[in-house]
Amino acid sequence: MPDLTPRPAEPMPSRRRRRIGPILVLIAVVGFGGWVLSNLRTAVDYYCNVDEVGVRDGCDADRRLRLQGTVAEGSVVASTTRTEFDIEFEGVSVAVRYAGEPGGIFNECIPVVVHGVFDSDTEVFLGDRVEVKHSDEYVSVNDERLTAAEESACSPSA
Amino acid sequence: MTTPTTSRSTGTRATRVIGIAAIVMSAWLSLFGLVLSPADVAQGDAVRIMYVHVPSVWLAYLAFIVTAICSVWVLVARGRVPGVDRVAGASAEIGVVFMAVTLVSGMLWGRITWGVYWQWDARLTTTALLFITYIGYLAVRGLEGSPEQRARRSAVVGVVAVAEIPLVHWSVRLWRSLHQEATVLDTDLDVDIDGLMLFTLFVGVIAFTLWFVWFVLHRARVMALAALVEERSLDEALAERAAEVPAGGQN
Amino acid sequence: MESIEFIIGSYLLTFGAIAVVAGRMLRRARSLSHRVPDEEKYWL
Numbered sequence: 224m225p226d227l228t229p230r231p232a233e234p235m236p237s238r239r240r241r242r243i244g245p246i247l248v249l250i251a252v253v254g255f256g257g258w259v260l261s262n263l264r265t266a267v268d269y270y271c272n273v274d275e276v277g278v279r280d281g282c283d284a285d286r287r288l289r290l291q292g293t294v295a296e297g298s299v300v301a302s303t304t305r306t307e308f309d310i311e312f313e314g315v316s317v318a319v320r321y322a323g324e325p326g327g328i329f330n331e332c333i334p335v336v337v338h339g340v341f342d343s344d345t346e347v348f349l350g351d352r353v354e355v356k357h358s359d360e361y362v363s364v365n366d367e368r369l370t371a372a373e374e375s376a377c378s379p380s381a
Numbered sequence: 382m383t384t385p386t387t388s389r390s391t392g393t394r395a396t397r398v399i400g401i402a403a404i405v406m407s408a409w410l411s412l413f414g415l416v417l418s419p420a421d422v423a424q425g426d427a428v429r430i431m432y433v434h435v436p437s438v439w440l441a442y443l444a445f446i447v448t449a450i451c452s453v454w455v456l457v458a459r460g461r462v463p464g465v466d467r468v469a470g471a472s473a474e475i476g477v478v479f480m481a482v483t484l485v486s487g488m489l490w491g492r493i494t495w496g497v498y499w500q501w502d503a504r505l506t507t508t509a510l511l512f513i514t515y516i517g518y519l520a521v522r523g524l525e526g527s528p529e530q531r532a533r534r535s536a537v538v539g540v541v542a543v544a545e546i547p548l549v550h551w552s553v554r555l556w557r558s559l560h561q562e563a564t565v566l567d568t569d570l571d572v573d574i575d576g577l578m579l580f581t582l583f584v585g586v587i588a589f590t591l592w593f594v595w596f597v598l599h600r601a602r603v604m605a606l607a608a609l610v611e612e613r614s615l616d617e618a619l620a621e622r623a624a625e626v627p628a629g630g631q632n
Numbered sequence: 633m634e635s636i637e638f639i640i641g642s643y644l645l646t647f648g649a650i651a652v653v654a655g656r657m658l659r660r661a662r663s664l665s666h667r668v669p670d671e672e673k674y675w676l
Contacts, residue, residue, distance in 0.1 A: 362421060
């Protein structure tokens with residue numbers, strides 16, 4: 224016959240002690256999250272700006288890059304097999320050769336992200352993918368300020 | 382077994398008014414979005430996708446925030462508020478649907494502006510993560526357990542998951558992204574958008590908010606009906622079983 | 633209108649999703665509603 228006599232209950236942790244555990248876990252999670260976010264900055268950033276090549280960590284010229292800059296006005300030369308253009312950022316310019324015709328709303332004076340590698344001999348950036356990075360500004364084609372908007376379109380953006 | 386009933390739906394006068402208003406506002410949204418609003422200087426007509434994309438993500442965020450608020454309520458009441466728990470679940474279901482719509486409409490928009498459907502940049506990746514998290518929330522709701530257990534368990538996920546929304550919203554500020562920064566909910570309060578475009582967006586937000594209220598009211602009532610039917614089925618099965626057992630006998 | 637198939641497609645997708653979800657939900661409501669007496673429907 225098993226002993227069914229009630230056993231003395233184990234002492235419950237105090238209310239204060241029970242609260243400390245979750246708070247410590249929360250602090251640890253928030254702290255770890257902040258540390259991960261700050262360290263992920265370079266790894267998660269989608270692109271390097273043109274002026275950061277060889278300067279910023281992770282933007283070395285001898286590795287595959289995603290390069291962001293504004294397509295220089297009057298620089299686009301398109302042939303049947305490739306498109307050549309310059310991209311600029313903060314006064315620094317890079318010549319790009321892309322094998323194909325860029326899609327999206329590609330145009331002069333618009334920010335783009337080009338995926339590719341630098342040709343070590345010519346220092347031309349050989350792109351194999353071009354993505355257009357449009358801004359958060361929405362201007363009507365009927366807007367009276369259109370001329371001003373077009374004039375400012377070629378100014379570099381972050 | 383059928384029960385005599387006069388009402389054959391989850392509708393009321395209020396839901397009918399909200400539903401009609403949502404349909405009318407959606408018609409206005411389509412008219413403004415596709416016809417009356419102007420094309421954008423840089424994007425051309427592609428900007429028209431924004432009028433369904435942004436209200437969709439607004440609805441999804443709203444739904445997940447409502448889920449979180451209800452989840453806190455459930456936790457405070459230790460799971461003994463089935464009505465609130467149903468609103469949390471209904472809201473999350475609607476949020477997941479509209480998050481899927483946001484992802485697909487965003488891909489279509491991306492294809493004609495960026496030139497690609499998808500890229501694993503910060504905004505797109507965190508948005509996909511948010512979508513998957515709430516699918517997980519719905520999966521947790523379906524796990525075994527008593528109604529109180531299930532409510533409390535999913536409420537914990539509902540409270541934790543909502544923390545992803547600020548991460549998604551500010552991902553374009555925290556990291557460099559292919560996705561543009563927020564235009565209307567920008568922290569520097571500099572709204573760079575044409576007047577008629579902003580109005581069209583506003584019509585979309587109103588329309589989708591009405592849809593949200595309509596969906597949650599109906600879905601929560603459907604969930605209540607399902608719970609009642611399950612309860613009645615169990616009672617009926619027990620009654621049938623009891624009738625099978627001979628009086629005073631054992632089975 | 634340029635890229636009209638993408639633009640119309642996004643509207644069809646959005647309102648199509650609303651229509652499908654609403655339709656399924658109302659059908660489910662009808663199928664369950666007759667099994668529950670009115671006095672148990674808190675919204676009536």
